[in-house]
Amino acid sequence: MDKSVSSNNSQPFVQHDVIAPSRxxxxxxxxxxxxxxxxxxxxxxxxxxxxxxxxxxxxxxxFLDFVLFDAVWTGLDREACIFNEAHPIVGACxxxxxxxxxxxxxxxxxxPERWRVDLFFVLLAISIIWLLxxxxxxxxxxxxxSFIILPVISYFLLIGSPALGLPIVTTNLWGGLLVTxxxxxxxxxxxxxxxxxxxxxxxxxxxxxxxxCIAFIEFVRGVxxxxxxxMASVMLPxxxxxxxxxxxxxxxxVGVALFASAYMAEVVRAGLQALPKGxxxxxxxxxxxxxxxxxxxxxxxxxxxxxxxxxxxxxxLFKDTTLVVIVGLFDFLxxxxxxxxxxxxxxxTVSPTGYVYAAIFYFxxxxxxxxxxxxxxxxxxxxxxx
Amino acid sequence: xxxPRLSDAPGSQPAKVSPWRDPxxxxxxxxxxxxxxxxxxxxxxxxxxxENLKRQKIxxxxxxxxxxxxxxxxxxxxxxxxxxSTYGDAFWVGMVNTLxxxxxxxxxxxxxxxxxxxxxxxxxxxxxxxxxxxxxxLRNLPLLLQLLFWYNAVLKALPGVKDxxxxxxxxxxxxxxxxxxxxxxxxxxGWVGLTLLLxxxxxxxxxxxxxxxxxxxGQLAPVGWISFALLVIIPSLAFVVAGxxxxxxxxxxxxxxxVGGLVFQPEFLALLFGLVxYTAAYIAEVVRAGIMAVSHGQTEAAYxxxxxxxxxxxxxxxxxxxxxxxPPLTSQYLNLTKNSSLAxxxxxxxxxxxxxxxVLNQTGQAIEVVxxxxxxxxxxxxxxxxxxxWYNRRVALIER
Numbered sequence: 001m002d003k004s005v006s007s008n009n010s011q012p013f014v015q016h017d018v019i020a021p022s023r024x025x026x027x028x029x030x031x032x033x034x035x036x037x038x039x040x041x042x043x044x045x046x047x048x049x050x051x052x053x054x055x056x057x058x059x060x061x062x063f064l065d066f067v068l069f070d071a072v073w074t075g076l077d078r079e080a081c082i083f084n085e086a087h088p089i090v091g092a093c094x095x096x097x098x099x100x101x102x103x104x105x106x107x108x109x110x111x112p113e114r115w116r117v118d119l120f121f122v123l124l125a126i127s128i129i130w131l132l133x134x135x136x137x138x139x140x141x142x143x144x145x146s147f148i149i150l151p152v153i154s155y156f157l158l159i160g161s162p163a164l165g166l167p168i169v170t171t172n173l174w175g176g177l178l179v180t181x182x183x184x185x186x187x188x189x190x191x192x193x194x195x196x197x198x199x200x201x202x203x204x205x206x207x208x209x210x211x212x213c214i215a216f217i218e219f220v221r222g223v224x225x226x227x228x229x230x231m232a233s234v235m236l237p238x239x240x241x242x243x244x245x246x247x248x249x250x251x252x253x254v255g256v257a258l259f260a261s262a263y264m265a266e267v268v269r270a271g272l273q274a275l276p277k278g279x280x281x282x283x284x285x286x287x288x289x290x291x292x293x294x295x296x297x298x299x300x301x302x303x304x305x306x307x308x309x310x311x312x313x314x315x316x317l318f319k320d321t322t323l324v325v326i327v328g329l330f331d332f333l334x335x336x337x338x339x340x341x342x343x344x345x346x347x348x349t350v351s352p353t354g355y356v357y358a359a360i361f362y363f364x365x366x367x368x369x370x371x372x373x374x375x376x377x378x379x380x381x382x383x384x385x386x
Numbered sequence: 387x388x389x390p391r392l393s394d395a396p397g398s399q400p401a402k403v404s405p406w407r408d409p410x411x412x413x414x415x416x417x418x419x420x421x422x423x424x425x426x427x428x429x430x431x432x433x434x435x436x437e438n439l440k441r442q443k444i445x446x447x448x449x450x451x452x453x454x455x456x457x458x459x460x461x462x463x464x465x466x467x468x469x470x471s472t473y474g475d476a477f478w479v480g481m482v483n484t485l486x487x488x489x490x491x492x493x494x495x496x497x498x499x500x501x502x503x504x505x506x507x508x509x510x511x512x513x514x515x516x517x518x519x520x521x522x523x524l525r526n527l528p529l530l531l532q533l534l535f536w537y538n539a540v541l542k543a544l545p546g547v548k549d550x551x552x553x554x555x556x557x558x559x560x561x562x563x564x565x566x567x568x569x570x571x572x573x574x575x576g577w578v579g580l581t582l583l584l585x586x587x588x589x590x591x592x593x594x595x596x597x598x599x600x601x602x603x604g605q606l607a608p609v610g611w612i613s614f615a616l617l618v619i620i621p622s623l624a625f626v627v628a629g630x631x632x633x634x635x636x637x638x639x640x641x642x643x644x645v646g647g648l649v650f651q652p653e654f655l656a657l658l659f660g661l662v663x664y665t666a667a668y669i670a671e672v673v674r675a676g677i678m679a680v681s682h683g684q685t686e687a688a689y690x691x692x693x694x695x696x697x698x699x700x701x702x703x704x705x706x707x708x709x710x711x712x713p714p715l716t717s718q719y720l721n722l723t724k725n726s727s728l729a730x731x732x733x734x735x736x737x738x739x740x741x742x743x744x745v746l747n748q749t750g751q752a753i754e755v756v757x758x759x760x761x762x763x764x765x766x767x768x769x770x771x772x773x774x775x776w777y778n779r780r781v782a783l784i785e786r
Contacts (some may be wrong), residue, residue, distance in 0.1 A: 021395070037509070038509060038510060038511045039510060039511065039512060041509065041510075045509075045510050048508075048510055048513050049510060049512050049513075052512045052513060053512070054517055055516075056516075138437075143477065180583065206413050206416065206417050207417070208417035208420055208421050209416070209417060209420055212424065218768070219760075219764065221767070222763060222766075222767035222768055223565070223724070223760045223763045223764055223767070224724040224725065224727040224738065224763055225724075226727045226730060226738055226742070227727065227738065227742060227759050227763065228755060229747075230742045230756050231756050233758070234746065234752035234756065235435075235752050235753055235756055237432035237438070238434065238435045238438045238439065238752065238753065239430075239434055239435055240431075240434055241434055242438065242441075258687070271498040310453065316525070317575040319529070320526035320528070322530040323728070325529060325530075325731070326731075327729065329775050333528070333531060333534075334528060337534065348543075351538055351539050351543075352539045355531065355534065355539050356537045356540075358531050359527055359531060359535075362526065362527050362528055362531060363523065363526050363527060366520065366525075366526035366527070367526050370522075370525075372524065
């Protein structure tokens, strides 16, 4: 209340000054109250808290001991990691990972040619950053680079071409991270356009296209990836003429790409269905042709809202690449499986170490992708809330 | 002036459009080309296949179905012997094994998934934290890695038979798997089962009656208590009255071996563990999304009407959340069933392992064997999605 006004007031019992609000009781605000409410509210809550603390105390220290404190960091063979008098407690055998690191990355790719794989990884990293970082300039050029230029360069770089002075490296020598990255990259690059085509076909008014697309999508989504890979591996060679018999990697690539496209088609279809009909009608009223309507009006909007789903589809694809083992490829997980049973490194903690390493590797990639999807989702919802 | 093309005057002809620009003709032409291309590819595939098969001297047709298989299967519920059984029998063993691991996995994953999903929304930060990282970690690791971890790093690393870990209820855990008492049905168990079945039918009837009565009169019936009595109390009484007709073959730990009991192999356990933990993480997300999809106004309105919190969640929140939860939940069930084909990697004899593995290797008839396997998974998927569509139509909100 304004002092100058209240001083003119002659009534003696009116309180002139505003009393500051008293602080809330200390058990309702502040850290203590927060802890009370969020950890110890009620019998059930309290017991859950205690149980979880006990569980973490039981699990975390041994895990940290294994991974960090008791771990063996240097060594050249199994001697470093077996139990003996010198070290009765042996944790993770990181020396094994260090020793086999290049095998996990390149498989049996010839050592003098491995710079080609490194160059491929660098080019791929450029393409990923260019596409995903929204603030970078000319991302349309980035798309052309990633979807057209990079695949061509990579093909000649990795397989080789005597005309360019790069010796041929047959795909049965490829392995490890290289195979995992190649299979997922091809799956990612092929499945988006193919999935869009299938989704458009499924929603088209032409019965022949519609029936074909529905049959393909439902068939592929109804069977496990393993059977699709089996089909690609044992049936594909039967279906093509003898002289075109595809090599193992190509068979797996065909299987993975077809499988991923069917899933991508459903993701894109959900995006198409989310668009209001007015967008289609508006585009048609402007006299745009079907191609123009899709390219300029429908797909940009439909794909935008469905980016988070596309990324989580890619996460699934990346995890699924581990199954290409079934057709005899040496992917990242398979190189670890091979290395961990190698007698040179036969020690009790080698297998768990290998799995922990694989887990960290896959977790970093998948978690990065899902975090990216979440960021995009937040951006989109912010745009909606405007 | 009226544009002559827009006038409706009698006798005016619709503007001539060349077939090249007519959308109808274009669509016919496009479809003809599409069918031509597909037909050509199918024809080429078949002619190449028959030529390749002839060259490799592989028989075709389903004659192998009734021939003796001659390979052992490490785990089967029904009778199967390597000497007398056929490839057809092997198929059924694989199929039953797939359905067995899928059925148990679905039940366990649902329980775990609902617990984790609700825990993620808990006000207790510690509970929410653990649930969140459970989901993040398990969803971001390939299932195959998890299966190999459970199989090679956990179950294969268990102590040998001599130093088995003793679990409660006379069970043993060792490198050969989990041994539990084997239930042995005795005379009279059929009657108990009959009571249970009768109780189930009566429960459904009571629920339908209670819902009709509530819809017409608004009165609530103690459905929960009646169901509990019909499904638990009466069958238990029948069990006691019939003289507890269930015995147990309790495993005995000898010096070198464990005798008797029911043995769950490490292959089965690893597959089940991996599938349940992995799928539960996805189910948890489905449940969380479902609960969050019920708008806050619904709960507030229910409180404003004076409903108690537990009645609110039973009558307002859960029915609306279930409508969102059930479709993605079913697709998680299907994923679990399809993922059970990863049994190949841990050696559990499921359909994919027995059929596309051993049978394919022995017969070499890739087209038939892979075709049959795909057909089985496909029919499971398609029949489930038909049921799902029917259910969705039933529970869908009826809009104006």
